[in-house]
Amino acid sequence: MATAIQRFFKLESASGILLMLATFLALLLANSPWAYVYNALLDTPVAILIGKLSIHKPLLLWINDGLMAVFFFTVGLEIKREVMHGELSSPAKVVLPIVGAVGGMAAPAAIYSYINWGDPEAIRGWAIPSATDIAFALGVLSLLGSRVPTSLKVFLLTLAIADDLGAIVIIALFYTTELSTASLVVASAAIMVLLWMNVRGVQGAAPYILVGLVLWTAVLKSGVHATLAGVILGLIIPATGKDENGRNTLERLEHELHGPVSFVILPLFAFANTGLSLAGLTLDTLLQPVPLGIALGLFLGNQIGVFSFCFIAVKIGLARLPTGVGWKEMYGVSVLCGIGFTMSLFISSLAFTEGQHFAFNDRLGILSGSLLSAVVGYSLLNWMLPKKSPMAGNGQAAGAAV
Numbered sequence: 001m002a003t004a005i006q007r008f009f010k011l012e013s014a015s016g017i018l019l020m021l022a023t024f025l026a027l028l029l030a031n032s033p034w035a036y037v038y039n040a041l042l043d044t045p046v047a048i049l050i051g052k053l054s055i056h057k058p059l060l061l062w063i064n065d066g067l068m069a070v071f072f073f074t075v076g077l078e079i080k081r082e083v084m085h086g087e088l089s090s091p092a093k094v095v096l097p098i099v100g101a102v103g104g105m106a107a108p109a110a111i112y113s114y115i116n117w118g119d120p121e122a123i124r125g126w127a128i129p130s131a132t133d134i135a136f137a138l139g140v141l142s143l144l145g146s147r148v149p150t151s152l153k154v155f156l157l158t159l160a161i162a163d164d165l166g167a168i169v170i171i172a173l174f175y176t177t178e179l180s181t182a183s184l185v186v187a188s189a190a191i192m193v194l195l196w197m198n199v200r201g202v203q204g205a206a207p208y209i210l211v212g213l214v215l216w217t218a219v220l221k222s223g224v225h226a227t228l229a230g231v232i233l234g235l236i237i238p239a240t241g242k243d244e245n246g247r248n249t250l251e252r253l254e255h256e257l258h259g260p261v262s263f264v265i266l267p268l269f270a271f272a273n274t275g276l277s278l279a280g281l282t283l284d285t286l287l288q289p290v291p292l293g294i295a296l297g298l299f300l301g302n303q304i305g306v307f308s309f310c311f312i313a314v315k316i317g318l319a320r321l322p323t324g325v326g327w328k329e330m331y332g333v334s335v336l337c338g339i340g341f342t343m344s345l346f347i348s349s350l351a352f353t354e355g356q357h358f359a360f361n362d363r364l365g366i367l368s369g370s371l372l373s374a375v376v377g378y379s380l381l382n383w384m385l386p387k388k389s390p391m392a393g394n395g396q397a398a399g400a401a402v
Contacts, residue, residue: 015262017139019341022267023274023367030275038275055220063272064349067265069216069230074261075164076234077254082161084239094162096319097155100306101162104337105130105170107305108297115293122290125351125362127170129297129369131343134160137336140374147385149329151322156333159306167343168231175350176224183222187229190215194236203241205253208233225350266342273345276363286364294344294365299372302338307331332381338373340366 029038042060057065083089108129116122137156141148193211202208212233220226239250247255286292310330313319321330348362 015139015266018263018267019133019136019139019270022271026271026273026275027278030277031279035275035277042272042275053217055217060272063269064346065220065226068269068346069227070257071230071261071265071269072168072227073212073230073234074254074257075161075168076231077237077250077257078234079161079165079231080235080237080239081250081254082158092320094158096310096313096321097158098162099313099319100155100159100310100334100337101132101166103305103307103309104132104159104163104302104334105166105305107308108301111301112293112297115296116289119289121352122293125290125294125348127167127174128344128348128351128362128366129294129301129338129340130163130170131167131340131347132160132163132302132337133339133341133343133370134164136339136341136370136374140336140339140378141333141381143378144381144385147387148381149322149324152325152329152333155322155325156336159337163337164343167347168228171225171347171350172228175347179223180221183218184224187215187218187222187224190218191232191236194233198236198238201238201241203238203249205237205249208237208249227346269342269345273349274363274367276367281364285361286368288361290361291365291368294348294362295369295372298338298340298344298366298369299335299376300338302340302373303331303334306334306337310334328384329381332377332384335373335377335380338377339370341370344370 026038029035042058044059045056046059046062047054047056105127109126112129113123113126116125134157137160138153141153141156190211194208194215197207197211212229215233216226216229219229237250237253239248241248245252286295307330310319311327314321321327344366345363348366352362
């Protein structure tokens, strides 16, 4: 189990490094003589025609609506696994990260809303800073090596999963367009078929993926964001039965998709969404309400919300600190929770369209707030953590996380 945890965190840190490289490449291209090539690539029309059914979108939206649905599918798988067998299965273990996640969503949203109150367009971005990027946050944490107690890594991972679940609810409730009744009926029928397959004990990924494609298409056409179809499918995938390797369908899919999602889909999403032209950028640009609200929400809101909510939960006896972790380390990891990036970029793509000037400012706020959180969080933890690795028992105490 300890080896599996080490492999998982190693994979996440590698993905974080790749995300940074993809972001740097996108910024480089967007500010080079080849910027028109970058923009033309993302605007390339891609269509699928099957009889009277047509899906016609630019490449950027295929990435955001299509490939990100696969990412959310793995999030659904991960949430189900954690609820059934992992950190989310034990109330004693899950209380503190969930409380921290609630604080990490509420405080950033409050800061952004306060700064942008009175602007009906800008206020749509209230949820942008209320996100924690698992890959980036764990990637930064991994730079500190074995000095970081495994229990602290598990806390951050569980909080980020709870945060993702909160983001899914927010997207479903607040970022939907006009609904198509016919498409929702088809989506409901597809969900019923998937549930029936699960109850009947249907094993293997192929039948679920086939019906899942119908579900994704129906949700895409319904006005509800298509990535939610991925979450629903992930939650319905069976977690019972074993194949010849001793793994069920959920475990097998999670294992097979983790690499492509971490090393292809998320870096591609970052590359497509962070191409920010810095021409004419001034301090006044960053101090405009939208980027300022996002940056302060990510950097200040997350550390204030996560740390204060966790502090209160422990002091009133609702939860306890992770094994081998003190309040200094908790504060350092609370700062790291301000690395929003992937999920923040995704929510911003729903809140603001490309035609709005906010579509530039939001990415500026996300990049600056996330970078500040990463640098300050790393510096604090590097100063606070012992120079030698913690006792092995600290890692063993949290060995059942993944």
